[in-house]
Each structure stands twice: as C-alpha cells, then as structure tokens.
Amino acid sequence: MRTTRRVxxxxxxxxxxxxxxxxxxxxxxxxxxxxxxxxxxxxxWALKPKYTAYVEGVIADFQREHAxxxxxxxxxxxxxxxxxxxxxxxxxxxxDVVNVPPDLSYPLAKAGQLVDxxxxxxxxxxxxxxxxxxAYAIPGKAGTYGFPWYLNTGPVFYNKALFTEAGLNxxxxxxxxxxxESAALxxxxxxxxxxxxxxxxxxxxxxxxxxxxxxxADGTKFTFNSAKGVxxxxxxxxxxxxxxxxxxxxxxxxxxxxxxFMAQQTALTPGSAYDLGKFKTDAPSLYxxxxxxxxxxxxxxxxxxxxxxxxxxxxKNKATALAFGRFVTNAKNQLAFAxxxxxxxSTRDGMKDPYFTTEDGxxxxxxxxxxxxxxxxxxxxxxxxxxxxxxxxxxxxxADAMLGKKSAKQAxxxxxxxxxxxxx
Numbered sequence: 424m425r426t427t428r429r430v431x432x433x434x435x436x437x438x439x440x441x442x443x444x445x446x447x448x449x450x451x452x453x454x455x456x457x458x459x460x461x462x463x464x465x466x467x468w469a470l471k472p473k474y475t476a477y478v479e480g481v482i483a484d485f486q487r488e489h490a491x492x493x494x495x496x497x498x499x500x501x502x503x504x505x506x507x508x509x510x511x512x513x514x515x516x517x518x519d520v521v522n523v524p525p526d527l528s529y530p531l532a533k534a535g536q537l538v539d540x541x542x543x544x545x546x547x548x549x550x551x552x553x554x555x556x557x558a559y560a561i562p563g564k565a566g567t568y569g570f571p572w573y574l575n576t577g578p579v580f581y582n583k584a585l586f587t588e589a590g591l592n593x594x595x596x597x598x599x600x601x602x603x604e605s606a607a608l609x610x611x612x613x614x615x616x617x618x619x620x621x622x623x624x625x626x627x628x629x630x631x632x633x634x635x636x637x638x639x640a641d642g643t644k645f646t647f648n649s650a651k652g653v654x655x656x657x658x659x660x661x662x663x664x665x666x667x668x669x670x671x672x673x674x675x676x677x678x679x680x681x682x683x684f685m686a687q688q689t690a691l692t693p694g695s696a697y698d699l700g701k702f703k704t705d706a707p708s709l710y711x712x713x714x715x716x717x718x719x720x721x722x723x724x725x726x727x728x729x730x731x732x733x734x735x736x737x738x739k740n741k742a743t744a745l746a747f748g749r750f751v752t753n754a755k756n757q758l759a760f761a762x763x764x765x766x767x768x769s770t771r772d773g774m775k776d777p778y779f780t781t782e783d784g785x786x787x788x789x790x791x792x793x794x795x796x797x798x799x800x801x802x803x804x805x806x807x808x809x810x811x812x813x814x815x816x817x818x819x820x821x822a823d824a825m826l827g828k829k830s831a832k833q834a835x836x837x838x839x840x841x842x843x844x845x846x847x
Contacts, residue, residue: 455538457740457741458742459492461491462492463740463744464520474760479496485747489743489746508521508523512735519743519747520744520751521733523732524729525558525731531733532733536736536737537568537736538736538745539568542566544748548567550749550754551571552771554798554799554800554803555729555769558803562642563641570733570748570749571729572751573764574727575695577698578790578794579691579715581596581716583713584687585618588618589609589614589690593714599719600721601658603691607619607620607621607667610690611666611667619669619688619689621667621668621672621680621692622668622671623668625656626805627813630652630655632722634651636649637804637806647839648838656821656824659821659824668825687708699790725801726805727798727802752769752770754768757770758776761773767794779795808846813838813841817842
C-alpha cells in the first residue's frame with residue numbers, strides 16, 4: 424500500500440514532456456518587483472469538492488489582505504492532469520500559480536518555464552524545512568522552482584496476529600531490509616506459503632531506503648544498477664521464491680497490495696497516517712491487530728513525498744503570483760490544510776504546532792506525531808527525473824528478475840539503460 428494519490432496526490436509522470444515541443448517562454452533570473460495587485464489564476468490537482476471550502480477560504484483571505492487582487496481557482500481532475508499541464512506548457516499558457524510535484528517541475532524548469540525562487544523570492548527559503556525546499560532544486564541547474572506545499576511520509580503497518588501465528592515476535596517487527604527478508608521467509612514457511620509478508624515489488628524509493636545511490640553527481644545518469652542495487656533485487660528474489668512476496672505483485676499494472684493487506688493475506692505494508700482511519704472503518708478485524716512501526720530503511724532516514732506550487736515564467740503578474748504562492752503555503756494555511764487532509768506542513772513553524780508534537784492517547788495521534796518526527800531528516804528518494812515510463816520499465820524488469828528470466832544485474836542494467844535513454 425504505497426502512499427499515493429489517495430491523499431497525497433502523487434504518481435505524476437513527466438517523461439512525455441520531451442515530445443511536446445516544450446521550450447522556454449521568457450527570460451529567467453533576477454528578483455521580481457511590482458505591486459501585488461490584479462488578477463491571477465491558480466490551478467490545483469483534484470481538490471474539488473472535498474477541499475473546496477478550504478481553498479476558497481484561503482483565496483478570500485488573500486484577496487482581503489491584498490486589496491485589488493483577484494484569484495481565479497481552476498481545479499483539474501486527477502485523470503489527464505499531466506496532459507493538461509503539458510498542453511498549457513507547450514502553448515505558453517500555464518496558470519500563474521500551478522500545483523505540481525517535483526517530478527513535473529523538473530522538465531518545466533529545465534525548459535526555462537518556471538521562476539527561480541532563489542532569486543525571485545530569496546527570503547522564502549527560511550520559512551520551509553530544508554529537505555522540503557531542496558526537493559524543488561533541479562540537478563544540473565541552479566535555483567529552486569517550487570514553494571513546498573505539503574508533505575507526507577508514513578509508518579509501516581503490520582498484522583500482529585499474523586506475526587504471532589507465524590512464530591514471530593509481534594512486538595519486534597523488522598526495521599532493516601535484512602530483518603525483513605528473514606521475517607518474510609519465516610512467515611511463508613510457518614504458514615505453508617498461505618500468508619506472504621509483502622504485496623509489492625520494490626519501488627525506486629525502496630532502492631534509496633536500501634542505501635543505493637540513484638544517480639551520478641550531476642544527475643545525468645542513473646546508477647541504481649550498482650552492486651548494492653543488485654543486493655536488494657536478489658533479496659526480493661529470495662523472498663519471492665520462498666513465498667514471502669505475492670505472485671500478483673509481478674503484474675505490470677498491479678495496484679492490489681493495499682487490498683491484500685486489508686484482506687489479511689499479507690502481513691506488512693508501508694502506508695501513511697491516512698490509512699489508519701481506513702483500516703478502522705473498512706477492516707475492523709485488521710485494525711484490532713494493527714501494529715505500527717518505523718519505515719524499513721538501511722539509511723536511518725524515511726522516505727518523503729512532496730507537493731508544491733510553482734510560478735511559470737509566462738505569468739503576466741509574477742508579483743501577485745509569487746505573493747499568492749507564499750500565502751497558500753505559509754505556516755497558518757498549511758497547518759489548517761494538514762488538519763483536514765492528513766498531510767504534513769513543509770514549513771518550520773507549522774511542524775512545531777502541538778498537533779504534530781503531542782500525542783493524545785489515540786493511535787491516530789501516535790502515527791501523526793511519529794511521522795512528523797521522522798520528516799525532519801527524511802529524504803525524497805525518488806529522483807525528480809524518474810518518470811512513469813521509467814517506473815514501468817523498473818517494474819517489468821523486476822518481474823523478469825523475480826521469475827528468473829533475467830539475473831538481478833541484467834534486470835537493473837536494462838532498466839538503467841532505458842531510464843538513461845528516456846532522460847535524453
């Protein structure tokens with residue numbers, strides 16, 4: 424159960440930008456002056472209708488604070504969002520403030536389409552967590568190209584009852600990848616392969632969590648086909664052969680790992696604070712046995728997802744667009760959003776709020792506080808260059824490795840070759 428679009432609005436692909444005639448639309452660099460007045464457009468990604476009242480309230484507050492401004496809100500559905508952004512970018516008609524994750528900011532910024540906030544809003548950096556701000560840096564290009572809006576990370580959930588049935592200590596779940604493999608093989612053997620530990624093959628972020636270097640120093644080549652990367656794939660191959668990884672995970676478009684965990688057919692899954700409420704409502708028997716632990720990592724640092732807003736260079740009202748970008752992502756507004764959307768602020772002050780530092784005795788608060796604590800030094804392990812096409816290649820090659828059609832080394836070599844080709 425990956426932390427995905429359900430709450431966090433992730434999974435956006437960017438590789439197809441290369442074929443869309445994308446090019447710079449105006450000069451980059453320098454501070455942006457001018458009065459904060461006049462109209463702008465603000466585009467979000469599938470926030471209606473659930474968050475309509477919140478967004479309209481933020482806009483009303485901004486217009487009240489800056490007399491003479493108007494903000495037109497455009498919300499695009501999740502399906503086709505990438506296509507819409509691509510079309511607007513190619514036409515030079517992007518909204519003044521646009522909701523994008525780092526992987527979409529990368530090709531836009533690389534093409535000269537986004538305002539460099541390090542120059543245009545140099546004092547803004549101090550408001551945000553360092554790791555959130557740096558998520559919008561572009562390898563091989565100076566500058567930062569998005570205001571971080573909200574973050575997510577999460578614990579690992581596990582089924583204590585299944586651990587107990589398999590003879591595993593329900594109070595000592597795995598915390599490293601070596602411990603994960605050992606527990607997965609033991610569970611499969613003890614249950615006669617009726618219960619698997621895992622419901623998904625590793626994502627690119629798992630390579631980062633394992634300690635694999637993803638790219639070379641200047642971000643021009645992928646490097647996760649290293650000996651350490653091969654170690655991770657070999658570990659998953661052993662788990663697959665031993666019954667610790669469900670066979671369905673090898674299907675290219677497989678999205679059922681969460682359902683497997685909720686049906687108590689797998690024993691462990693990464694998730695987010697959002698999932699706990701879903702377990703409580705939709706799987707009460709699972710919820711009664713739910714265990715909550717830290718992410719499995721060899722680096723000691725959790726994975727972080729980031730979403731933000733960027734200001735295109737094509738904007739005719741950059742002063743107001745930048746002011747609104749900072750306003751919608753300020754500590755007060757982020758905190759209010761986090762309390763209704765099960766996300767986390769990217770601002771320093773927002774993360775200091777007692778809501779994220781103090782438990783109230785509930786499991787929900789325990790997950791929230793623990794996740795907030797690990798966000799301080801978490802890493803966005805997924806390279807901004809890593810597109811959906813690259814993810815598809817990784818998944819297919821991993822399936823071939825699990826099935827013995829390729830060695831782990833060959834599978835990763837083939838993936839890296841394809842990723843480098845797509846990188847251009």
